[in-house]
Amino acid sequence: MLDIRNLHVSINDKPILRGIDLTVRAGEVHAIMGPNGSGKSTLAHVLAGHEGYTVTAGEVRYLGRNLLELSPELRAREGIFLAFQYPVEIPGVANIYLLKAAVNALRQHRGEPELDAVDFLALVKDKLKLMGMDTDLLYRSVNEGFSGGEKKRNEILQMAVLEPRLALLDETDSGLDIDALKVVAGGVNAMRSPERAMVLVTHYQRLLNYIVPDQVHVLAQGRIALSGGRELALELENRGYGWVEAAAGPAGGGA
Amino acid sequence: MASSTVKLDELISQEYKHGFFTSVETDTVPRGLSEDVIRLISAKKGEPDFLLEWRLKAYRHWLTMAEPHWATVHHPAIDYQDITYYSAPKSRQDGPKSLDEVDPELLRTYEKLGVPLEERALLAGVAVDAVFDSVSVATTFKDKLAGLGIIFCSFSEAVREHPELVRQYLGSVVPYTDNFFASLNSAVFSDGSFCYIPPGVRCPMELSTYFRINARNTGQFERTLIIADKGAYVSYLEGCTAPMRDENQLHAAVVELIALEDAQIKYATVQNWYPGDKEGHGGIYNFVTKRGDCRGANSKISWTQVETGSAITWKYPSVILQGDNAVGEFYSVALTNHYQQADTGTKMIHLGKNTRSTILSKGISAGHGSNAYRGLVKVAKSAVGARNYTQCDSLLLGDRCAAHTFPYIEVKNPTARVEHEASTSRIGEDQLFYCQSRGIAPEDAVSMIVSGFCKEVFKELPMEFAVEAQKLLGVSLEGSIG
Ligand SMILES: Nc1ncnc2c1ncn2[C@@H]1O[C@H](COP(=O)(O)OP(=O)(O)OP(=O)(O)O)[C@@H](O)[C@H]1O
Ligand SMILES: [Mg+2]
Numbered sequence: 001m002l003d004i005r006n007l008h009v010s011i012n013d014k015p016i017l018r019g020i021d022l023t024v025r026a027g028e029v030h031a032i033m034g035p036n037g038s039g040k041s042t043l044a045h046v047l048a049g050h051e052g053y054t055v056t057a058g059e060v061r062y063l064g065r066n067l068l069e070l071s072p073e074l075r076a077r078e079g080i081f082l083a084f085q086y087p088v089e090i091p092g093v094a095n096i097y098l099l100k101a102a103v104n105a106l107r108q109h110r111g112e113p114e115l116d117a118v119d120f121l122a123l124v125k126d127k128l129k130l131m132g133m134d135t136d137l138l139y140r141s142v143n144e145g146f147s148g149g150e151k152k153r154n155e156i157l158q159m160a161v162l163e164p165r166l167a168l169l170d171e172t173d174s175g176l177d178i179d180a181l182k183v184v185a186g187g188v189n190a191m192r193s194p195e196r197a198m199v200l201v202t203h204y205q206r207l208l209n210y211i212v213p214d215q216v217h218v219l220a221q222g223r224i225a226l227s228g229g230r231e232l233a234l235e236l237e238n239r240g241y242g243w244v245e246a247a248a249g250p251a252g253g254g255a
Numbered sequence: 256m257a258s259s260t261v262k263l264d265e266l267i268s269q270e271y272k273h274g275f276f277t278s279v280e281t282d283t284v285p286r287g288l289s290e291d292v293i294r295l296i297s298a299k300k301g302e303p304d305f306l307l308e309w310r311l312k313a314y315r316h317w318l319t320m321a322e323p324h325w326a327t328v329h330h331p332a333i334d335y336q337d338i339t340y341y342s343a344p345k346s347r348q349d350g351p352k353s354l355d356e357v358d359p360e361l362l363r364t365y366e367k368l369g370v371p372l373e374e375r376a377l378l379a380g381v382a383v384d385a386v387f388d389s390v391s392v393a394t395t396f397k398d399k400l401a402g403l404g405i406i407f408c409s410f411s412e413a414v415r416e417h418p419e420l421v422r423q424y425l426g427s428v429v430p431y432t433d434n435f436f437a438s439l440n441s442a443v444f445s446d447g448s449f450c451y452i453p454p455g456v457r458c459p460m461e462l463s464t465y466f467r468i469n470a471r472n473t474g475q476f477e478r479t480l481i482i483a484d485k486g487a488y489v490s491y492l493e494g495c496t497a498p499m500r501d502e503n504q505l506h507a508a509v510v511e512l513i514a515l516e517d518a519q520i521k522y523a524t525v526q527n528w529y530p531g532d533k534e535g536h537g538g539i540y541n542f543v544t545k546r547g548d549c550r551g552a553n554s555k556i557s558w559t560q561v562e563t564g565s566a567i568t569w570k571y572p573s574v575i576l577q578g579d580n581a582v583g584e585f586y587s588v589a590l591t592n593h594y595q596q597a598d599t600g601t602k603m604i605h606l607g608k609n610t611r612s613t614i615l616s617k618g619i620s621a622g623h624g625s626n627a628y629r630g631l632v633k634v635a636k637s638a639v640g641a642r643n644y645t646q647c648d649s650l651l652l653g654d655r656c657a658a659h660t661f662p663y664i665e666v667k668n669p670t671a672r673v674e675h676e677a678s679t680s681r682i683g684e685d686q687l688f689y690c691q692s693r694g695i696a697p698e699d700a701v702s703m704i705v706s707g708f709c710k711e712v713f714k715e716l717p718m719e720f721a722v723e724a725q726k727l728l729g730v731s732l733e734g735s736i737g
Contacts (some may be wrong), residue, residue, distance in 0.1 A: 073691040
């Protein structure tokens with residue numbers, strides 16, 4: 001589904017990603033871990049099409065197409081969803097209004113008719129219950145005044161409503177209390193399917209107790225320094241990142 | 256960031272969709288202004304002496320005045336002798352009696368603007384008094400209104416048919432000495448709308464006028480006078496749009512509203528005159544004086560405006576709250592894009608006891624646009640228990656536009672309560688990206704955010720006007736913020 005080859009990315013001429021290789025197949029869940037500043041969010045943003053980053057080398061194929069030539073909104077309409085590490089506030093725009101605009105943009109892209117108000121509301125209420133969220137969050141401005149945990153739940157609510165093919169979750173577990181973590185994990189697990197792939201960025205192996213990944217990767221100094229199974233996360237939790245970074249070689253060095 | 260600024264620019268650079276030119280023959284007075292020209296205008300319209308005298312007094316007063324320059328707007332000097340002060344569609348001097356008599360070319364023009372006259376009139380039950388250049392060319396629903404004693408006609412017709420009402424109220428809210436542009440208007444106004452609602456009558460439909468500037472070098476000097484007699488109610492809509500052209504055009508209208516005891520007037524405007532091109536060339540100068548007088552106790556006047564057009568907008572729809580318990584309201588959305596400039600706001604003058612006013616101003620600036628809110632809340636000694644609430648919000652799109660707020664408050668009565676709130680926010684790249692990552696195109700994201708920003712004002716517009724206003728903002732902003 002997703003094929004990343006030798007991806008190099010810089011911000012303002014500063015290299016951040018320095019040769020990422022990653023293959024994600026339909027039905028798989030991949031976890032990406034790694035120290036602060038190693039480039040995890042950068043990778044997620046580049047995949048979602050953020051224009052503040054420059055791809056200096058490499059390619060990304062998504063469902064057989066060159067992903068990098070698509071606008072962010074086209075990527076979303078083609079089934080990519082990014083749950084933001086820092087969800088953005090949009091004052092004055094009701095949460096439900098954004099959701100409806102998004103649903104209809106996706107449906108239009110697929111040649112489906114717009115959902116009418118009744119069907120849309122039924123769909124949203126259903127997912128809202130799944131996420132254990134209050135209805136009034138729908139009518140408040142997007143993320144404005146939401147608590148940290150509410151913002152993260154709201155991201156997963158959007159994902160549940162939009163039903164992406166490839167979900168990128170950037171630290172969706174950060175800032176969640178234990179109960180909320182279970183709810184969010186439940187929401188994510190409910191969406192696992194053979195047609196859908198997920199990439200979870202996380203710092204805590206705890207999330208992986210609930211969402212069991214097929215593979216775990218460690219991003220360090222702009223590269224995938226190590227990949228392994230579920231047990232790699234446990235090892236990282238015990239040993240920290242130092243040994244992986246040492247094995248990956250000095251920052252800024254060649255291959 | 257550089258690439259996204261470029262993208263933002265492209266989004267902002269939407270061409271003016273109503274830019275076309277209609278070739279209707281016009282009957283034009285020579286350029287320039289003098290007593291002779293004023294006499295000629297007055298004679299062409301067959302006006303009574305009192306009106307000619309009034310025009311001449313205004314002209315003589317205007318000669319003693321200087322063009323004001325206190326607003327935060329900039330424009331090249333206006334040559335008042337290079338303006339044509341009167342033009343009327345030819346061979347239509349009496350005005351058509353029905354739509355069938357209207358120049359088909361003109362009707363097509365309205366259609367291009369998305370204002371199919373007959374359709375609007377029939378479907379929406381709106382009486383449309385369409386103003387083409389300076390003379391009314393179509394008036395509908397008059398019979399139905401006449402049955403209720405409502406007078407709704409062109410200003411010229413009112414002068415002919417109801418000179419006593421015109422004489423009684425003309426200049427009673429905006430005197431001919433009021434300001435430079437109002438004096439000029441008083442001297443040379445050619446036509447406009449007149450409306451009188453008799454005591455106790457609730458006007459059963461929204462009254463609407465479409466203005467359009469067309470003839471080359473023709474300044475537009477509309478004069479509108481609306482009187483709601485005791486206990487009457489009227490909702491009036493004014494909407495306008497103009498064809499594309501090179502030269503700056505002056506538009507100096509005057510609108511006077513008078514609400515007697517227990518009467519209510521709602522006046523809504525959607526203004527979309529040609530704003531000039533992307534580089535700031537051309538466009539309309541819109542220097543308007545709009546003022547309402549809550550003359551009687553318990554009267555109410557509401558101004559709602561959506562201003563997206565014109566190169567320069569200079570207007571302060573105001574309310575004089577004379578009657579006790581009178582209420583004044585001002586709801587405004589002003590949008591400037593490219594090199595547009597707007598200096599707009601309101602004045603609420605509290606004279607009567609327990610008078611209340613509400614001001615809600617939403618300024619949107621994009622491109623190199625500059626947007627100033629200028630508001631005066633004045634509470635006189637006599638205004639015991641007066642209250643005002645002002646909220647003034649600015650939304651910036653991109654980083655080259657500007658927003659200014661100039662609230663002036665003068666309170667002479669200690670029992671008054673005046674509250675002011677203001678905010679400024681910016682549509683950021685991060686908000687656009689967030690929406691895009693949900694599949695929403697940046698243009699749609701911009702209009703979604705802007706609509707959200709404006710919704711409290713749109714709520715005040717009649718339904719079909721709100722839809723139109725929303726569309727207008729979308730068009731004006733395509734390219735500003737997604
Ligand atoms: N706009 C920017 N300008 C300059 N440097 C940036 C910018 N955005 C990100 N960076 C840098 O890129 C590097 C990678 O950042 P990124 O957010 O991808 O890290 P991360 O792995 O997600 O970290 P965390 O675990 O803290 O979320 C960091 O050193 C960061 O400072
Ligand atoms: Mg991060």
